[in-house]
Structures are given as structure tokens and as C-alpha cells.
Amino acid sequence: xxxxxxxxxxxxxxxxxxSQYPSPAVLLDTIRESRTDVVTVSLRRESGTNRNGQAxxxxxxxxxxxxxxxxxxxxxxxxxxxxxxxxxxxxxxxxIKLEVIGENDTLGPDVIGLVExxxxxxxxxxxxxxxxxxxxxxxxxxxxxxxxxxxxLASPIGSAQGLNNPRALGRMRGHFPDxxxxxxxxIGLPSQAAAAMEMGYDAVLLNTAVAKAGNPISMGRxxxxxxxAGHLAYEAQPLLARDMASPSTPVxxxxxxx
Amino acid sequence: xxxxxxGAGVAGLCCALELAQAGYRVELIDRAxxxxxxxxxxxxxxxxxxxxxxxxxxxxxxxxxxxxxxxxQKVLPEVDDGYRQLGSLVLAQGRDRxxxxxxxxxxxxxxxxxGDALSEIEPELAGIFPQGLYFAAExxxxxxxxxxxxxxxxxxxxxxxxxxxxxxxxxxxxxLVVDCRGLAGRDTLSELRGVKGxxxxxxxxxxxxxxxxxxxxPRIPLYIVPRGDGVYMIGATMIxxxxxxxxxxxxxxxxxxxxxxxxxxxxxxxxxxxxxxxxPAFRDNLPKVCRKGNTIFVNGLYRHxxxxxxxxxxxxxxxxSGGELPPGPDNWEIMNEDSMQ
Ligand SMILES: Cc1cc2nc3c(=O)[nH]c(=O)nc-3n(C[C@H](O)[C@H](O)[C@H](O)COP(=O)(O)OP(=O)(O)OC[C@H]3O[C@@H](n4cnc5c(N)ncnc54)[C@H](O)[C@@H]3O)c2cc1C
Numbered sequence: 056x057x058x059x060x061x062x063x064x065x066x067x068x069x070x071x072x073x074s075q076y077p078s079p080a081v082l083l084d085t086i087r088e089s090r091t092d093v094v095t096v097s098l099r100r101e102s103g104t105n106r107n108g109q110a111x112x113x114x115x116x117x118x119x120x121x122x123x124x125x126x127x128x129x130x131x132x133x134x135x136x137x138x139x140x141x142x143x144x145x146x147x148x149x150x151i152k153l154e155v156i157g158e159n160d161t162l163g164p165d166v167i168g169l170v171e172x173x174x175x176x177x178x179x180x181x182x183x184x185x186x187x188x189x190x191x192x193x194x195x196x197x198x199x200x201x202x203x204x205x206x207x208l209a210s211p212i213g214s215a216q217g218l219n220n221p222r223a224l225g226r227m228r229g230h231f232p233d234x235x236x237x238x239x240x241x242i243g244l245p246s247q248a249a250a251a252m253e254m255g256y257d258a259v260l261l262n263t264a265v266a267k268a269g270n271p272i273s274m275g276r277x278x279x280x281x282x283x284a285g286h287l288a289y290e291a292q293p294l295l296a297r298d299m300a301s302p303s304t305p306v307x308x309x310x311x312x313x
Numbered sequence: 314x315x316x317x318x319x320g321a322g323v324a325g326l327c328c329a330l331e332l333a334q335a336g337y338r339v340e341l342i343d344r345a346x347x348x349x350x351x352x353x354x355x356x357x358x359x360x361x362x363x364x365x366x367x368x369x370x371x372x373x374x375x376x377x378x379x380x381x382x383x384x385x386q387k388v389l390p391e392v393d394d395g396y397r398q399l400g401s402l403v404l405a406q407g408r409d410r411x412x413x414x415x416x417x418x419x420x421x422x423x424x425x426x427x428g429d430a431l432s433e434i435e436p437e438l439a440g441i442f443p444q445g446l447y448f449a450a451e452x453x454x455x456x457x458x459x460x461x462x463x464x465x466x467x468x469x470x471x472x473x474x475x476x477x478x479x480x481x482x483x484x485x486x487x488x489l490v491v492d493c494r495g496l497a498g499r500d501t502l503s504e505l506r507g508v509k510g511x512x513x514x515x516x517x518x519x520x521x522x523x524x525x526x527x528x529x530x531p532r533i534p535l536y537i538v539p540r541g542d543g544v545y546m547i548g549a550t551m552i553x554x555x556x557x558x559x560x561x562x563x564x565x566x567x568x569x570x571x572x573x574x575x576x577x578x579x580x581x582x583x584x585x586x587x588x589x590x591x592x593p594a595f596r597d598n599l600p601k602v603c604r605k606g607n608t609i610f611v612n613g614l615y616r617h618x619x620x621x622x623x624x625x626x627x628x629x630x631x632x633x634s635g636g637e638l639p640p641g642p643d644n645w646e647i648m649n650e651d652s653m654q
Contacts, residue, residue, distance in 0.1 A: 077369045078598035079506075110506035111553035114596070128563070213531045215411075263531070267369075269419060 058257055060204055060235055061182040065092045069282050072262025079114050081271055086118045089275030094120050095152055097127040098142050125152035132172045139176050151176060152184040161211040166193040170200055177201025186239050189223035191230050198234060206239035213263045215243025218250055228255045245281030252285025317487035319480040322354040323618040324611045325493035326463040327626035333470040335630050342478035353495055353590040354456055356512055357619055358538045358548050360525045361385060361452040362401055364422035371599055374617055377624045382452050384623035394462055398452040402435060404445040405529040406574060412529040423448045437521055453525050455540050456619060490608040491629060496593040498612050505613060507555030507591035511564045517582035518543030528575050535571035547572050560587045592616055602628055
């Protein structure tokens with residue numbers, strides 16, 4: 056089954072961020088080669104107060120993919136809500152990747168502000184993709200606030216540490232079987248993305264790992280393949296690791312070895 | 314033959330100088346009222362860093378950049394011309410060591426320096442950074458001084474340099490036009506876009522650094538270029554925007570934070586100037602030289618105006634004198650007439 060986000064069906068389970076590429080030309084090639092359907096765009100940073108990022112955005116339009124604007128760099132509920140309004144107007148979409156940053160160094164989310172902003176925006180008709188932690192209580196409150204997608208971080212943004220706490224991520228999957236879960240942030244290698252998908256995650260969002268690779272175009276493709284492989288594996292119901300401490304077959308068989 | 318060069322930024326100045334040296338009658342015009350209010354080039358760091366730039370630019374930037382460094386050395390031979398070939402240093406804080414390894418992997422022309430070797434190069438940084446990369450062959454200039462020198466060379470060669478003069482008033486004034494209008498050229502070169510850069514100039518005589526220093530950071534990379542007399546340029550943001558005249562508080566905080574991280578004494582610095590301009594760039598962030606009728610366009614210098622303009626100017630001179638443009642690599646096209654409006 057293909058991925059459904061707020062009623063929109065998507066072929067690819069890879070979402071790509073658009074910053075830090077060597078050039079827009081490389082970015083466009085990466086989007087094409089990775090066959091992603093959704094790209095995120097940071098509004099605050101690129102636009103300033105007006106619509107000065109137009110040239111870049113119209114470039115993205117050429118890529119013919121869905122844009123998920125984000126509120127990256129917002130530190131308060133008010134800032135995030137204002138940025139979301141601006142995004143809706145510029146990109147003509149109800150989608151918003153909601154980031155309310157709580158900590159300047161790791162860029163960890165301010166989950167309390169996040170829940171509040173998510174509620175405000177959902178009530179205004181936005182379709183919110185919250186950048187959150189793996190905390191189950193926060194996740195439940197986000198769902199309660201109207202979010203129909205959750206985006207937990209795997210490790211700090213740009214750290215390339217991979218899945219720092221796979222148990223917690225697994226628990227989250229278990230607790231929210233019907234909500235699309237997208238890994239957002241912290242992935243460095245395709246194998247890490249594949250591991251998340253094998254756990255049943257619905258999609259992975261990447262930026263730095265692709266944009267800052269020596270060859271972003273190939274790396275985008277590598278991630279796309281890994282994500283697809285991980286998803287296929289999950290659907291194919293993989294073997295679970297076995298505890299070999301106690302024998303499961305009759306010891307009788309041993310006689311044959313004599 | 315008379316040649317009109319439009320735009321007295323680094324592109325226009327280098328082209329004008331090459332053509333004047335080749336014996337053409339050159340008139341260089343700029344619509345700004347004077348050099349103090351013109352264009353993007355005034356705000357450049359003046360790093361001539363072909364190897365460092367290779368970290369995320371096309372290899373062409375490195376190879377052409379190396380040629381340009383030699384050009385600057387010839388054009389600015391005197392000590393008070395401000396050309397300095399003292400190399401450059403790339404540093405990272407302890408926990409961003411990975412960034413340093415990555416930078417080393419993606420660039421060439423460097424050696425790894427630690428401890429004593431590092432403090433010998435830049436004594437001021439002793440004890441602050443345990444290791445770095447040293448790019449010995451790189452150089453730096455003071456862009457404003459360098460442009461002033463080229464303007465006076467032009468006058469010595471009999472060329473005219475005129476400010477407050479818009480290209481529209483000069484239609485048909487010359488047999489050949491070299492259009493170096495920077496971002497204003499997007500009316501003809503429709504693919505041009507702006508990449509905003511913010512910078513500041515500070516005075517901090519308590520710190521003595523001799524060469525450009527880049528501080529790597531996953532989100533806020535930064536560099537500092539010494540201008541002599543305790544003056545430093547701190548730059549620069551890279552924002553996909555063509556907004557021209559606004560330095561945001563966020564950018565200022567980031568630049569200053571980076572400077573403090575490099576050396577805490579920067580907190581004592583006096584702020585001399587905040588600057589912002591928009592770099593003209595094509596999609597592949599590589600420059601183009603192209604021709605339509607009797608106009609040659611030199612544009613899209615992005616963050617490499619000083620690094621690449623000399624080589625492009627030599628191409629223009631060669632082309633005007635009947636030679637060929639060098640063939641670009643596969644994925645670099647010198648724009649043809651079709652792609653202009
Ligand atoms: C903060 C910052 C730091 C940078 N650091 C570096 C660095 O360290 N090294 C490096 O190599 N590069 C650097 N760059 C990039 C470099 O500054 C640019 O690549 C370069 O300035 C572009 O030069 P240009 O001559 O094409 O454009 P400009 O300098 O913008 O010149 C264009 C000129 O054309 C004139 N003009 C426009 N329209 C008309 C008209 N109709 N009639 C007459 N005149 C007209 C304008 O007034 C202007 O003076 C930096 C850029 C920024 C913003």
C-alpha cells in the first residue's frame with residue numbers, strides 16, 4: 056500500500072529537505088533521481104519579511120513535487136504560527152511541518168509550545184506535521200490537538216547519529232498503529248533509514264545526510280533504495296531475533312552427531 | 314575599437330583592465346553615484362581560496378581560481394596593494410571534529426596542523442583550537458583597496474571610469490559592450506537569482522590574525538578575513554533571497570557568536586559596518602560568459618567574484634581579439650543565445 060498523508064497518496068517514502076546543496080541544479084537532480092514526492096522548504100530563513108525567496112521557490116516548482124513548508128528556526132508559538140500563515144499564502148497548501156525549537160544547540164523541540172501551536176494551527180484548518188521527540192505522552196497530546204502525522208526525531212538535527220533510541224521509537228510505533236510516523240532528523244546513513252523502515256516507520260525525512268554528501272545525487276538514490284528495502288522487509292514480516300540461551304529442539308537429535 | 318564595459322564591480326573592473334591592457338579604448342560606467350555605493354563586490358571577504366571553495370563547489374572553481382590568484386599577484390605587486398599570500402586556516406571546535414575530517418576529505422591542497430605547528434602559524438589561536446587544516450597556497454586581498462587600484466590602473470591606461478551613468482543612456486555608444494551588471498542583469502539573463510550575504514567589519518586591535526580563518530559548524534559556518542590595522546571582515550551568511558538592504562538580528566547574532574567562538578576577545582571589538590548584498594548566481598552556481606549580438610555578458614559569479622573574475626576577463630579579452638572560448642566541462646555550458654529572453 057502506498058503512503059497516505061492527510062489523504063494524499065504518495066509513491067515515495069522519502070521526504071527531502073532542500074537546504075545546503077552545492078547548487079540548485081544539484082538539488083533538482085537529486086530530487087529527480089531520488090524520486091521523492093515531497094520536499095520541505097524553510098520559509099523563515101529564505102524569505103526574510105517579504106517574498107524574496109521567489110527565485111528559489113519557483114525553481115522548486117519546476118521539480119513538480121509537493122512542498123511541505125516548515126517553520127524551522129522558530130522559537131516561540133507565535134513565531135511558528137505566523138510563519139505557518141505566511142507559508143500557506145505563499146505555497147498555497149494547508150500542509151505545515153511544525154517546528155518549535157526549544158534548545159538552540161541541539162535544536163530539540165519545545166514540546167509544550169509544539170502542542171499549543173499544533174492545536175492553534177489544526178483549528179485553523181492546517182494539516183500539521185509536528186517535529187517531536189519519541190515521548191509517548193507528547194505524541195498523544197499532539198494527536199489530540201489534531202495532528203494526523205507524527206515526526207519523531209531519531210537523534211539531533213544534522214548529527215548523523217542514527218536511531219539513538221530504537222526501543223522508544225519501537226514503542227511509539229506500537230502505540231500509534233494508525234498514525235503515519237515519519238522519522239525526522241538525525242539520520243546519517245541509508246542503513247539507519249532502512250532500520251527505521253524495518254521497524255514499521257512509514258517514511259523518513261532527510262536533508263543534511265544527502266545535501267552534504269560528496270555526491271548528493273547518488274546519496275539521494277541510495278537512501279531511496281534503502282527506504283524502499285526497509286519498507287518491503289517490514290511488510291514481508293521479518294524473522295525476529297531469537298534468544299539462543301535455551302534450546303528449542305529436543306536434545307535427542309544430538310545422538311546423530313556421535 | 315571602443316568597448317563599453319557596464320558595471321564597475323569586480324567583473325567589470327577585471328574585464329576593463331584586461332581590455333585596456335590589450336589596447337582597446339575602454340569606457341567603464343556604473344549607475345551608482347560612486348564606488349562607495351556600488352554593487353556586491355564591496356562586501357566581499359576577499360578570500361582567494363580556490364582549494365577551500367572546492368569543498369562544495371565544482372572542481373572548475375578550484376582550477377580557474379588557482380589561475381586567478383596568480384593574476385591578482387601580478388596586478389597588485391606592492392605590499393601596500395594589500396595582496397597577501399599567507400595561506401588560510403580551517404578550524405572546528407572539538408565536537409565538530411567530524412566537520413573538519415569531512416572538509417579535508419572534500420578539498421585538496423591542505424595539510425593537517427596541530428598544537429605547536431598551529432600556534433606557529435597563528436599564535437593568537439594557541440590553546441583555543443587543538444587542530445586544523447592549513448591551505449598554504451591561498452591568498453587574500455582587501456576588495457575595496459583592490460578595486461581602487463584597478464580603477465587607477467585604468468586611468469593610467471587612458472580608460473574612462475564614470476559613475477552615475479546608466480547603461481540605458483549609452484545605447485549605440487560603442488562597437489562592443491561588455492555587460493557586467495551583476496544581479497541587475499537578470500532582465501536579460503533570466504536564470505539569474507540572488508543569494509543574500511550579510512557581513513560585518515569590526516575593529517579589534519587586541520587580536521592579531523594574519524590570514525583568513527574559517528570556522529566550521531554544521532549550521533553556521535563562518536570566516537574572518539584580516540584587513541590590517543586590527544580590522545576584520547566577518548562573514549558571511551548564504552540565504553536564498555534577493556532581499557537587498559536588511560541585516561537581520563538573527564544573522565548578526567550568528568556571525569558574532571561565531572566570532573566569539575573563534576576568539577573570545579572579539580567580544581571587545583568595535584563594530585565599524587554592517588553590510589549586506591545579493592550575490593548573482595546561476596542554477597549551477599557557476600559563472601557564465603556569453604554573447605548576444607555585440608554584447609558579451611559576464612555574470613553569475615556567486616560567491617566567487619574575486620576568485621574567478623580575472624580568468625573570465627582573460628577569456629573575454631581573448632574572445633574579443635578573435636580567439637575561442639575554452640570548452641567547458643560536460644555539465645557546464647557557456648550560455649548560448651537561445652537561453653536569453
Ligand atoms: C558578504 C559577501 C562576501 C563575499 N566574499 C567573497 C570572497 O571572499 N571571495 C570572492 O571571490 N567572492 C566573494 N563574494 C562574492 C562577490 O562579492 C561577487 O561574486 C561579486 O561581487 C560579483 O561581482 P559583479 O561585478 O558580477 O557584480 P557587482 O559587484 O554587483 O557589480 C555590478 C555593478 O553593475 C552596476 N550596474 C547595475 N546595473 C547597471 C546599469 N543599468 N548601468 C550601469 N551600471 C549598472 C551596479 O551598480 C554594480 O556596481 C562575496 C559576496 C558577499 C555578498
